[in-house]
Amino acid sequence: MPRIGMEAERRRSLIAATVDAIHEQGYCDVTIAQIARKAGVSGGLAHHYFGSKDQLLAATMRHLLHELGEGIRARLAEAHTPRARLSAIIAGNFETGQFREAVIAAWLAFYSQARTNPASQRLLRIYSARLVSNLTHSLRSFLPLPDAQLVAEGTASMIDGVWIRRALKEAPPDPEAAIRLVEDYVEAQILLHRARASGATTPQSDGGRPE
Amino acid sequence: MPRIGMEAERRRSLIAATVDAIHEQGYCDVTIAQIARKAGVSGGLAHHYFGSKDQLLAATMRHLLHELGEGIRARLAEAHTPRARLSAIIAGNFETGQFREAVIAAWLAFYSQARTNPASQRLLRIYSARLVSNLTHSLRSFLPLPDAQLVAEGTASMIDGVWIRRALKEAPPDPEAAIRLVEDYVEAQILLHRARASGATTPQSDGGRPE
DNA sequence: TTTGATTGATTGATCGTTCAATTAAAAATA
DNA sequence: TATTTTTAATTGAACGATCAATCAATCAAA
Known part of the structure; x- marks a missing residue:
């Protein structure tokens, strides 16, 4: 009808x-x-x-990218300190509605498929570059540029890693645990790099009790 | 002939x-x-x-799993302290020969495909569980069990994240940079959790100069 | 009457799989 | 040694199934 x-x-x-x-x-x-x-x-x-089928799949990927980007943008608009912006980006990447089994499966597939599809690859690269750029910018409030870039790359890696590992788990996604893991990384890196910068000799865990 | x-x-x-x-x-x-x-x-x-085609693909995945496992096992055999074992596991995951474009592409595809293939899923889960178990065991020398488990999961996530992000980059893989990123995470986590355990109030980076 | 929405049958190409036939090395026989 | 037999390796043509894509026909709202 x-x-x-x-x-x-x-x-x-x-x-x-x-x-x-x-x-x-x-x-x-x-x-x-x-x-x-x-x-x-x-x-x-x-x-x-x-x-065509390809165009439907491409449209689906653009849709997911758009939704994720919108969620993060909304959270960033409410964040008014560099530290809060970091948390906004992290939490935005694990927003319920995005961090669901079906969506995770689709993301994983698009990542894999983008390797041989220039248009998809371009989109993912742009998104990834913006993510790292946002992270780096906020991290600059705590760290010198080289360190900020390193930690930004590490944060992006851990976010993607948590996503990909989600795809293999059977338990339902746990956004809070995911956020905690990434936040722990960022927090520890900020503190550690700061300690190093403040002149202390780099601490080593090698002194830990041996096996 | x-x-x-x-x-x-x-x-x-x-x-x-x-x-x-x-x-x-x-x-x-x-x-x-x-x-x-x-x-x-x-x-x-x-x-x-x-x-069949499916069996050829399955054999290829088993082959990659086996190669990666062997490399790590060889490194573990030479590592005699918990800290060295952690580094052996990390470095083993980025061994040249494994951390190559073609292999990365295949891994990513298998991860994606395993979601709907019970046999593949089972293999990846076993491998992943062993990785986390090894990491947890070595981390126990530095951290109480709950923290060790958390950091082990974080380490596995970052390893997978570095892999998946590699798939999108155009520059050739850089094993050393990858290793540095993951080592930084482990080192910082050990130091931070230790500092917390030693009674100091949890330090917060929130005091950083605001925007 | 026009127009956009919608269908379902059809087509054409692709690809996994099968199989009978061929080759040449190895083993057996003379 | 020469000859025959066996056996594993290998091919390429043929089959059958699966789909993406097309399109002419139908339907109902404007």
Whole structure:
């Protein structure tokens, strides 16, 4: 029963269905027919609105990137100290709604697939560069530039690592535990680099009781 | 020109070709024909030795897991203090030969694909559990169990995160930088948790100069 | 009547898999 | 040694299934 103005709704539900289908079937085995059925439409309609399977998948990835970016931007708008901005970025990366099994599965698939798809690769690189840039900027309040860059890269790595390891776990995602892990890293790095800078000889854990 | 005793050599070169093909074509688009051509044999031979495409891919994943495990085991055999064992595990995860573009691409693909393949999932989980267990055990020399478990999980996350971020970079892999990043995390965590345990009030970086 | 939404059958290409046929090394036999 | 037999290696053509993509036809709101 065709009503007019269906396009926006259909695009939305097809993209949502794509995320779920990737979760259930795996990126490689997902078919247009399955996605369409899950969205409650025919396979032909998916092509009508997205042109091709590749474009539907690309649109889905852009959607996830956009949602994640929006969440972080919203949190940053409320954060008024460098330390609060760091926490905003970290928490934004584990926001419920993003940090869900199906979304994690899709992200992982896109990461893998982007390696051989220049357009996807470009998008992920831009997002990643902005993340590291934001982190570096906030960290500059606590650390000299070289250290800030190192810790920013480390923070980004740990965020991605927590995501990828989530994909293998069976227990439901635990955003709070994830945030704690990354916050611990940032906090410890700030304190340690500061201690080093304040002239103390670099402490070594090597002196720990041997085996 | 059939010589006898080709099986071992053919299996080896087909697995190597699979890694390269995943690197070049992407996991989803890889075909038996491409892999076989890269290995210098016909498509039929791949089926003769591996039975099916799925089994060839599974064998390739097992091969990568085995190689990585062997490298770490060799390093652990030379490490005689808990701290050295931590470093052995970390360095083993970034050994040249493993930490290469093609291998990274394959790992990423297997991680993604394992989500919908119970057999692959099981293998990755076992490997991951052993990694965390080894880390926890060595960290127990420096930290109480709950902290050791937390830091072990953090270390594993950062290792995986560095791997996945490698997949998006264009510069060649830099094992030393990767190792430094993870070592910094472990070192800082040990020092920080120790400071906390020694009765000092938990230091806060919040006092840093504001924006 | 026009227009956008929607379908489902069809097409064409791709690819995993199978298999009968071929090759040449090794083993057995003369 | 020469000849035959056996056996493993290897190929490439053929089959069958799966899909992405197309398109003509239908439907109902404007």
